[in-house]
Amino acid sequence: MAPASVLGVCSLLWSWAAVTGHPCSIDSQGWANCNGKRLLYAPSSLPRNITSLDLSFNSLVMPSHGTLLMHFPSLRSLNLSSNALLTLYPSMFSNLGALHLLDMSNCSISYLHTEAFKGLENLHTLLLKNNSLQELEVSFFLPLVALFHLDLQNNALISMDTLILQLMETVPQVQLEGNPWVCDCTTRPLQQWLQRRQAVQVTCASPPELQGQDITALNFQDLGCKKKQRFPRADNMTLPLTTVTQNNATAPAAGKGGRSWPYLVGFLVAAVSISILVALAAKCKLFHKNFASYRHRPLPDTSSIGGSHMEESTSWDRGTSGRGDSESHPMPGAGGLHAEDDDGFIEDNYIQPSEQLQEEEERESHLSI
Template sequence: MAPACLLGVCSLLCAWSVVVGHPCSLNRQGWADCNGKNLLHAPSSLPSNITGLDLSFNSLVVPQHGTFLRRFPSLHSLNLSNNALLALSPGIFSNLGALLLLDLSSCSITYLHKDTFKGLGNLHTLLLRNNSLQELEVPFILPLKALFHLDLQHNALVSVDTWSLQLMEAVPQVQLEGNPWVCNCSMYPLQQWLQRRQAVQVTCASPPRLQGQKVVALDSKDLGCLVRQRLPREDSTAWPDTVTSSNTTTPPVGKGGKSWPYLVGFIVAAIGISILIALAAKCKLFHKNFASYRHRLLPETSSTGGSPMEHSSNWDRDSSSRGVCDSHSIPGAADLQAEDDDGFIEDNYIQTSEQLPEEEERELRLSI
């Protein structure tokens, strides 16, 4: 009897310790339900291998730096809805790489850092409805490679830029209903995106004349954009097609992107022509100098005052060097010599070098 009583007391103590240790309920699938327990932190006594955790309707305090729920790396589902989280620091869920579902609904979130969901490469479903997001930080979707469902209903979004739409194109299911969309000409890219997705429940909140109307049912004039008007072919030369907008003006597209090859070709051609002109001028100057060198005058011996023998020897060398040329260049040399035999020779053809030897011979005779 005593062992049975002792066993019962031990069982009660163990059960009491479990209840006192954490107020959450556990099921056989590894799901911990801590809903509405007024918790500030996740109970430390919970098993670290749980796969699901519901911490909704509490007063959780999330760290400003570092990771959250680092003791539960095996979580597949995490519900943090209806907690006043306001802002989430970068990489706060980076230790939950196995997470498939994350519920952040009704958490009064006003801003999402681009690295808030860093490390959640396997996340399948992200619920962000009923928050206060006024704009989307474009790259926050980039780490979510496996994202299939994104819920952004009932936030404060008034428009979405084109880059965000391109990133959300990879997400099969996106819900944007209940946001105060401003339906003007900047809404046109979102309208085209919604038409491709067949999201007919997105409605306008302003301006008042379009309030409550479905975005996909509006035309360009309703949004304040002018439609491209294509005129008949015979009038197309006088009135070209234009696209104008009430907010923006599209500048004409230039054609200067392909002009650089022509510029390079022109520069190369100019340089080549300059080089050819320089070579031609240089060759012409060279020929001119060479011709002047061959036809220069013989030096005057009478003015220089040099020795007669010296000049006569120079004359003989020049004559011997030009002997061949003179024989070819002066036709009928024998005839000229025959004509000179008449004994009449003009004085101006007698060179000074020929007069000097005769004067020396005459002086020699007189001295003897």
């Protein structure tokens, strides 16, 4: 019963194809084979519920606006290989939300629009080998959130941006062999990425002395790095996805104006430090000046010194006049003191020696009496 039903469905599909006149063959599982039919467009007469479509080895014309396949919402596999596509325009596959496999190998693709893969949220395998891609941009990878296998073999890639490498960290299977990689110091992020992934051998195409060598086996000197440089790890980087738009694929460049603030801060700190030092120097100079003036003492008044000496001499004379005869003789130093007080002048009325002898004789006579 089952074989008879399968044969019936197949005969119905073949008869329907013959009636509609499209050149494709359709099997019982809904796979349409339009390989090598010299088609310019996908036949609109194909059933809408087909799940696989092979349009390889044709001459398809890519629409610059709108979608390539209008009426196949259930399509899960699409083979466009060996068509001269050259350029993929935006939103070509936006109506193929259920697509899991997309093969665009050998299509001479040299440019991918940033929105070329828009709408392919469920795409599992993307084959882009044997094309002419020279660079990859960040934005056209953003819709491919479910991508598992990416084949970029035999393109014209010479280097890989760090952000692209970080996006490809989420893709378990990536093939990069056969590209003309330029092995210099900028290849260091790609080398680290390949070492972590333990991918198959990816070789250098230039410079000539490194041609054919495995990128993962090169050291800093081989890559032309003057000194050991620190490159950010792709798996530790945080990609600013919010800054990438679908209309502009270039990542925002770091502003050069933001680097001037350390110089401004340094200038302000230097100015404040110099001002503080000048103020401290001025205060220290004023302090020393005040301290020196405080230590100075006024000179003693000569008149007061002279008066004090006179008072001392007067009191000395009064003390000696009330004592005995033995103490009435002037002290030898008294004359010197008076001489100093009188500035070296000697009075005229000094006592003569003869008169002194008479007075002594008179005193002795009185004592004997």
